[in-house]
Amino acid sequence: MRRKLAAGNWKMNGLRADLAEIEAISAAMGLSPDPAARAEVLLCPPSTLLMNAADIAQGRIAIGGQNCHRLPFGPHTGDISGPMLIDAGASHVILGHSERRMDHRETDAKVREKALYAHSIGLVTVICLGETAEDHDLGQTVRIVGRHLQHSLPEDATAANTVVAYEPIWAIGSGKTPTPAQIAEVHGFMRTQLIERFGAEGEGMRLLYGGSVKPGNAAEIFAVPEVDGALVGGASLTARDFLPIVEALERS
Numbered sequence: 001m002r003r004k005l006a007a008g009n010w011k012m013n014g015l016r017a018d019l020a021e022i023e024a025i026s027a028a029m030g031l032s033p034d035p036a037a038r039a040e041v042l043l044c045p046p047s048t049l050l051m052n053a054a055d056i057a058q059g060r061i062a063i064g065g066q067n068c069h070r071l072p073f074g075p076h077t078g079d080i081s082g083p084m085l086i087d088a089g090a091s092h093v094i095l096g097h098s099e100r101r102m103d104h105r106e107t108d109a110k111v112r113e114k115a116l117y118a119h120s121i122g123l124v125t126v127i128c129l130g131e132t133a134e135d136h137d138l139g140q141t142v143r144i145v146g147r148h149l150q151h152s153l154p155e156d157a158t159a160a161n162t163v164v165a166y167e168p169i170w171a172i173g174s175g176k177t178p179t180p181a182q183i184a185e186v187h188g189f190m191r192t193q194l195i196e197r198f199g200a201e202g203e204g205m206r207l208l209y210g211g212s213v214k215p216g217n218a219a220e221i222f223a224v225p226e227v228d229g230a231l232v233g234g235a236s237l238t239a240r241d242f243l244p245i246v247e248a249l250e251r252s
């Protein structure tokens with residue numbers, strides 16, 4: 001059984017005052033008498049808030065970084081390494097988000113290298129992939145997703161160390177989402193590919209959908225087969241928006 005996962009990506013948002021939202025989300029998750037029966041919750045704040053966030057979370061929710069370098073340390077101004085994330089209290093790292101692929105020219109090959117290193121030091125990776133609006137309109141979605149999957153996921157990926165997030169680029173921050181049938185097609189395809197390559201480990205990997213997930217559309221998205229949770233951007237910034245999404249996931 002795959003444990004459901006509600007992940008929040010704060011992107012370049014969040015000041016210390018916003019730690020109150022992490023406290024509110026953590027407190028809500030800590031209330032359950034049986035935490036294992038609940039969805040897993042992961043928040044990925046900006047690096048400047050990681051240590052505070054991990055202190056606040058106290059294990060009630062997981063904390064992750066939004067990127068890491070393929071090396072542990074060295075002359076790479078402005079970068080952050082996997083050991084730094086772990087030292088700050090993170091257990092997860094998002095890799096290959098389309099914004100990093102665009103802003104920092106991250107290729108599938110780079111994402112794979114980063115993932116290999118992250119896994120080697122015990123970080124769980126959330127590897128993102130998805131098609132542009134143009135590819136979507138040209139009917140190339142499955143081909144693009146297949147290519148990302150093949151080349152971004154490293155050969156050591158397991159159910160325990162890897163989560164895959166399907167994020168159509170045109171759905172991110174736009175208020176648009178694919179239809180449930182379109183999400184089902186892509187997630188079904190990814191599952192088949194993962195099983196073909198990784199066997200039982202591929203069966204166990206969690207597949208998240210991301211792109212304009214909101215309290216109002218979460219239940220419909222979580223009803224789609226092979227959707228094990230969501231990677232949420234804007235709606236993860238406040239407990240008011242994020243907690244109803246977690247609740248919809250737990251009810252699904």
Ligand SMILES: O=C(CO)COP(=O)(O)O
Nearest residue numbers: 009172173211212233234
């Ligand atoms: O990119 C995303 C999460 O990584 C999705 O962002 P939005 O939920 O704001 O569309």
